Amino acid sequence: MSGHYRAETVxxxxxxxxxxxxxxxxxxxxxxxxxxxxxLRYGFNTGLIWGLEMTSFLFAWLVLFGVSxxxxxxxxxxxxxxxxxxxxxxRRVLVLTSVAVCxxxxxxxxxxxxxxxxxxxxxPQTTGRWFPTGLEEMKRTxxxxxxxxxxxxxxxxxxxxxxxxxxxxxxxxxPRFIPYAMLPFGVALLLFRFIQAGVRIWRGQADSxxxxxxxxxxxxxxxxxxxxx
Amino acid sequence: MEVAILxxxxxGLMLIxxxxxxxxxxxxxxxxxxxxxxxxxxxxxxxxxxxxxxxxLLAIPFFILASxxxxxxxxxxxxxxxxxxIVGHFPGGLAIAGVFACxxxxxxxxxxxxxxxxxxxxxIAGMRQVxxxxxxxxxxxxxxGTLGILIPPSIVMVVYASATDVSVGRMFLAGVIPGLLAGTxxxxxxxxxAKIRDLPKGEWKGWGEVFEAGREAGWGLxxxxxxxxxxxxxxxxxxxxxxxxxxxxxxxxxxxxxxxxPLAGKDGAPNLPLVRKPxxxxxxxxxxxxxxxVFEAGKLTVTLMFIIANxxxxxxxxxxxxxxxxxxxxxxxxxxGPVVFLIIVNVILLIGGQFMEPSGLIVIVAPLVxxxxxxxxxxxxxxGIIMVVNMEIGMITPPVGLNLFVTSGVAGMPMMRVVRAAxxxxxxxxxxxxxxxxxxxxxxxxxxxxxxxxxxTR
Numbered sequence: 166m167s168g169h170y171r172a173e174t175v176x177x178x179x180x181x182x183x184x185x186x187x188x189x190x191x192x193x194x195x196x197x198x199x200x201x202x203x204x205l206r207y208g209f210n211t212g213l214i215w216g217l218e219m220t221s222f223l224f225a226w227l228v229l230f231g232v233s234x235x236x237x238x239x240x241x242x243x244x245x246x247x248x249x250x251x252x253x254x255x256r257r258v259l260v261l262t263s264v265a266v267c268x269x270x271x272x273x274x275x276x277x278x279x280x281x282x283x284x285x286x287x288x289p290q291t292t293g294r295w296f297p298t299g300l301e302e303m304k305r306t307x308x309x310x311x312x313x314x315x316x317x318x319x320x321x322x323x324x325x326x327x328x329x330x331x332x333x334x335x336x337x338x339x340p341r342f343i344p345y346a347m348l349p350f351g352v353a354l355l356l357f358r359f360i361q362a363g364v365r366i367w368r369g370q371a372d373s374x375x376x377x378x379x380x381x382x383x384x385x386x387x388x389x390x391x392x393x394x
Numbered sequence: 395m396e397v398a399i400l401x402x403x404x405x406g407l408m409l410i411x412x413x414x415x416x417x418x419x420x421x422x423x424x425x426x427x428x429x430x431x432x433x434x435x436x437x438x439x440x441x442x443x444x445x446x447x448x449x450x451l452l453a454i455p456f457f458i459l460a461s462x463x464x465x466x467x468x469x470x471x472x473x474x475x476x477x478x479x480i481v482g483h484f485p486g487g488l489a490i491a492g493v494f495a496c497x498x499x500x501x502x503x504x505x506x507x508x509x510x511x512x513x514x515x516x517x518i519a520g521m522r523q524v525x526x527x528x529x530x531x532x533x534x535x536x537x538x539g540t541l542g543i544l545i546p547p548s549i550v551m552v553v554y555a556s557a558t559d560v561s562v563g564r565m566f567l568a569g570v571i572p573g574l575l576a577g578t579x580x581x582x583x584x585x586x587x588a589k590i591r592d593l594p595k596g597e598w599k600g601w602g603e604v605f606e607a608g609r610e611a612g613w614g615l616x617x618x619x620x621x622x623x624x625x626x627x628x629x630x631x632x633x634x635x636x637x638x639x640x641x642x643x644x645x646x647x648x649x650x651x652x653x654x655x656p657l658a659g660k661d662g663a664p665n666l667p668l669v670r671k672p673x674x675x676x677x678x679x680x681x682x683x684x685x686x687x688v689f690e691a692g693k694l695t696v697t698l699m700f701i702i703a704n705x706x707x708x709x710x711x712x713x714x715x716x717x718x719x720x721x722x723x724x725x726x727x728x729x730x731g732p733v734v735f736l737i738i739v740n741v742i743l744l745i746g747g748q749f750m751e752p753s754g755l756i757v758i759v760a761p762l763v764x765x766x767x768x769x770x771x772x773x774x775x776x777x778g779i780i781m782v783v784n785m786e787i788g789m790i791t792p793p794v795g796l797n798l799f800v801t802s803g804v805a806g807m808p809m810m811r812v813v814r815a816a817x818x819x820x821x822x823x824x825x826x827x828x829x830x831x832x833x834x835x836x837x838x839x840x841x842x843x844x845x846x847x848x849x850x851t852r
Contacts, residue, residue: 189689189692195455199637220452224445225442225445227699228445228700231693231696238693241416242414243411244408245411247409259410260410262410266417267413270416274434274438277433277434277436277437277438278438278441280434280438281442294433374411378507378799379507380510388804390518390519390804391515
């Protein structure tokens, strides 16, 4: 059961505004880039060669960044048929169990996200299969900051990262660690929001992690139109 | 055996209230770590690639955006006016117009709950005013609302196409005839009930009203022409068509309908024409309404894609373990033919469709049944339409169909009353399901005619 989300503190409102704006900007950019490419193809017989790759990365950014926001405002879809019919104390146990599962999921994914990103960011991966047991030793071949994406050209104003990441050599395309950075960042936020949601439920300020369908808010908005018989 | 544990775990987690996406992702991750030598790093990679590596799925955010622009504006109201102008004068006219409006709205939006909310809230109130019972009104809308995922463009079809590598264009075309058929069957049923029970009919307001209402609604409905015409004319890929549709919908909502954005009248004031405020051409892009609509579409994309991305990890498990192939072999050994297989698919989806968001369900079930269907010689497009129709019906099948919940919220009625109200029309849709399942050409004729015979690769 969702409600409209309202931030309580000034910081909360600021962060909320930031998250919503970022989500809107990413989707807006994806749409505009794709649209401009169509116009360029038919109007000017040309195109942005990097348009498709850029849109794909933005799509990944949208989802990776947005999942944590969706946890915060309780927008993730789930099945509430069972938890709605059991007595409140049973419900509480079930919901807290589900929070534990979510935290475990985000923690596993966090290790994976770090390992995958570190691979391209000249950083050590973690050892261990299930849990990070330590950091791998950096060998000469572990420095893979030189890996580039396929199409997106390297912008001039980013040249200052070359000495840090690529031993001063020029990048032609943007290096992979830039688009992939959203993976550990987004998953870390997800882990944080799941823990936060868990605390809220533990304290009794919320009673579920899920909504049963995507139009729940919209239904609340129109419910007044058909009250009574 | 492992499969049973895997699916048991997914379903068990879902039932205790774990988000669908996490149920899928967590179970698959545990499975991959225990049974294979896949590392967590490569699971994270496939999660990233779910978005960055699937060009077809990229159409989803754009379709969602187009339909949010369309549903924030007064499109629903205009479509309803147009529908009433056309079919309102028949016996049971307003109910028939409700179905017709749902069909039109379904062509603008890819989601069933959204259709019920947009059309249902207005039509149910209108029907009660002219003397229909609330139950009848709710029953009609609950059923007609499910057409949202069958009439193209449909997000569920994009997901099916992506999961099984069939063409999105073919799937969209394949949905046209079944969509029209289902709508017609519902409208005929209402007509017959209206004749017997002597339900109210509206008055014929003349062709003037039809044209006037049609011109108003036409701006919105032209979206379908862009999408379908663009794809079949070979002008756009489905993804591009969706992006163009989103931009078009933005312009229509901000500058033609003007129910949102800088030209919208505040507090009941009439909407401004563009000539009175030309600066709106620039400010519309940064207006709060625009940002809010894009953000809402983004949020919906996130929740859907989170499910799909995790379902793709599950798909990875299934293909790794060769599970569909072994099920197919077992079924063929047991001597099951296409008919029995399709019944099994029907049952799985009817049950699944009750609990789960359709796109997530299709990513899981499609890779499982697709190879079997190909072995049995069932057309992939036909299979896709069967799956979509099944989920449609799953959404209104008691005890827990999603559309029943939405309708019960919109109509302010308890669940059980909605269930009873929806039953007669549900029976009609069941007949429709049987027709779609066992008459393949309903789905395959249109795509084959327009796009040539299909090449099936195993």
